Amino acid sequence: MATEISKAKVLICDDSMMIRKKMKALLSDYGITELYEATNGREAVEKFVEVTPDITFMDIVMPEMTGVEALRMIKTSAPNAKIIMATSIGTEGNLSEAIKYGASDFLQKPVDEEQLRKLLDNYFKEA
Amino acid sequence: MFTQFFGSYLLNHKIISADNLKVAMEKKDSTRVKLGVLAINAGYMTAKQVDAVHRKQQTVDKRIGDIAVEMGYLTEAQVEELLSSQKTGCLLLGQALVDMGCLTNEEFEQVLSDYKKENNLTDKDFTADNNEKTASVISAFYNIEGEYAMYCSEYINILFKNLIRFVGDDFTPLANAELKSSDTVVKQNIAGDFSALTAISAGDEAAIVFASRYSEEELTENDAYTKDVISEFLNLSNGLYTVNISNSTGKELSLKPQEHITAAELTAAEAKLTLRIPVEFSFGVVIFTLAVL
Numbered sequence: 001m002a003t004e005i006s007k008a009k010v011l012i013c014d015d016s017m018m019i020r021k022k023m024k025a026l027l028s029d030y031g032i033t034e035l036y037e038a039t040n041g042r043e044a045v046e047k048f049v050e051v052t053p054d055i056t057f058m059d060i061v062m063p064e065m066t067g068v069e070a071l072r073m074i075k076t077s078a079p080n081a082k083i084i085m086a087t088s089i090g091t092e093g094n095l096s097e098a099i100k101y102g103a104s105d106f107l108q109k110p111v112d113e114e115q116l117r118k119l120l121d122n123y124f125k126e127a
Numbered sequence: 128m129f130t131q132f133f134g135s136y137l138l139n140h141k142i143i144s145a146d147n148l149k150v151a152m153e154k155k156d157s158t159r160v161k162l163g164v165l166a167i168n169a170g171y172m173t174a175k176q177v178d179a180v181h182r183k184q185q186t187v188d189k190r191i192g193d194i195a196v197e198m199g200y201l202t203e204a205q206v207e208e209l210l211s212s213q214k215t216g217c218l219l220l221g222q223a224l225v226d227m228g229c230l231t232n233e234e235f236e237q238v239l240s241d242y243k244k245e246n247n248l249t250d251k252d253f254t255a256d257n258n259e260k261t262a263s264v265i266s267a268f269y270n271i272e273g274e275y276a277m278y279c280s281e282y283i284n285i286l287f288k289n290l291i292r293f294v295g296d297d298f299t300p301l302a303n304a305e306l307k308s309s310d311t312v313v314k315q316n317i318a319g320d321f322s323a324l325t326a327i328s329a330g331d332e333a334a335i336v337f338a339s340r341y342s343e344e345e346l347t348e349n350d351a352y353t354k355d356v357i358s359e360f361l362n363l364s365n366g367l368y369t370v371n372i373s374n375s376t377g378k379e380l381s382l383k384p385q386e387h388i389t390a391a392e393l394t395a396a397e398a399k400l401t402l403r404i405p406v407e408f409s410f411g412v413v414i415f416t417l418a419v420l
Contacts, residue, residue, distance in 0.1 A: 015384065016359040017352055018342050061362060063384040088366025089382055091373035109363060110293070 001054050001082075005124045006031030011053035013037075013044035013070065014086070015062045019109070023057060023086075026116060041065025045073050048081070055123060057107065060087040060094055068097055075102040082123060086111065128287050129252070130155075130216030131406075132264050134299040136242050137224075147229045149409045152297040154227070155219040162191045164222045165209040166201060167236045168250050174236035176200045181232075216296065258284070268300060269402055275419050278321040278372070282417050283404060285371055289364040290406070294340045297409050304405030304412050306390045311349060313358040314388050315365055316420070319380035321372070326393055326416040327361050333411030358385040 002008040010032055012023045020037050027035060036051050038044040042065045048056060056074070060067040067085060074081050085098045088109040095106055105119055134152060137143045143151075163177035172180075172195065180195050187194070192206040201209075221239065224230045230238070243249065246267065252260050265271070265280045290298060306312075311334045314326040329337060331349040338356035339346045346353050362385055369380040398418035405414040 016362070017355040018359050061366070061382045061384055088363045089369050090366075091370050091379055093373065093379035109366065 003124070005120060006033070008032055008054040008124075009034040009036070009051055011036045011038065011044070011047055011051060011056040013039075013041070013047075013057065013062070013067065014059040015039050016059075019059070019086075023111065026111065026113060030120065041067055041070035044070040048074050048078070052078075054082065055120075056081065056083045057086045058083050058103075060085060060089050060098075068094070068101065071098060071103055072101040084119065128261055128284070128291070129248070129264065130220050130296065131287065131291075131298055131300055132246075132268060133217045133242055134220060135268070135301065136245075137238065138299060139302060140238075142234070142238055143224060143229050145407070147224070147227065148299060149297075149407075151220055151223040151227060151229065152299065153409050154223040155216065155297075158219050158223045158226065160214040160218045160222045162195070162206070162209055163232060164218055164225065164235065165212060165214075166195070166205075167232065168218055168221075168239060169205075169209060169212075170250060171205050171209070172200050174231070174233035177232045269404070271402070273400075275321065275400065278323075279400075279402060279417060279419070281371065281375075282323075282325075282368055283402075285368045286364050286404070286415060289360075289367060293360065293363070294337060295408065298406040298413075301405040301407050301412065303403065304407075304414055306394055306403075306414060308390050310390045310414075311354055311357065312388050312390050312393050313354065313361055313385050314393065314416075315358075315361050315385040316383040317365060317369070317380050318383060320378045321380055322420040324396055324398065324416065324418040324420060325361060325365055326388075326418075327357055327413060328390060328393065328416070329357070329413045330411060333408065333413050336410035337408070337413055354387060358387070361385060 010027055012020050014020050024035050036047055038047040040062045058067040058071055071083050082104045084105040084107055085103045086107040090106060090108050134148055138145060138148055166172035167174055167177060180191055183194050184191055195201040196203055221235050225235055246264050248260060261284055262280045265283050271279045306328055310328040310330055312326055312328040314324055317323045334349045334357060335346050335353055338353040341360050342356045365382055372378055372380055396418055398420055401418040403414055403416055405412055
């Protein structure tokens, strides 16, 4: 895990072009340059293996494979992966399922900059 | 949200034209609600009394509130109360129409009182967000009843809140509108105890402005990105709906990925009940669909 936020590798998994663009812009403000994208759950799993990101933002409702399934698959092979569920569908059922499979955190969409800052601060204090 | 339905009421009762309503919807945010309109809404003064105070003001250099007190129409405490009350959308819209000369104070008084009566609203409802009253206004407008009434009226409630929050409050719900074969259509299914097909459809112009507002970007074409933005709005609004339903009823609904379909496919979709929810923004009409499966 990178110790400085600007050196972090981040994977953004979301089927929405707009969300990926906005997330990239927000994360670039932290000086993060190593940003990777996946547009569905299957791609998220493949990209994770390929780039081994420090942090992964994972949408839930995605084509081909849901974010929760992708989370489960990634955590099976990489139990220490830090995966943050970033979704608008933050129902209790979805959250408890995501927690069960090892999600590190939850970010309610639309993404609030302050919420994102707090979240990132947490990770890079821990490191 | 009463503002939007109040606009619709004015339109449906042919009290004002669609063009004037659009202008007033845009103007209302820069409008200051005057004491007269507030006093009419609170039932403290009649329109005739307000007009009399306004005529008097043209001859003396005094504030409206002071004149109304002098003429015995209001107490100082009432002036104080009115000035500190919340100036909600309905009153802003009414004031904008009065300022534009589309309504006289007297017409405004009449129409406001008719609207409140028809929807069982009090002047207090106009100054606070009352969920129960909103649900009943929605159910009455869309004629929603039966088994799925709660799910449907809550859907529209959340949808309109999201429109107001993320796109703009300058829209009016329309009683009906036709889907056009050339419309951009995106759909998303909701599954669980309440299964439904939801969709957004819009013509090119409306799609571009809708997406520009939601994404806070200047989009110029109805291309893949614009369609993606509209699709994401549907996903966001539906996501917040499922959270709301989960919180209020404990029922878990899930969402399927969005799909782009044609207007013909949307029209042909079989459902137990189909609600078309067209809204007219200043930039064009956007039609939402909620079809119970």
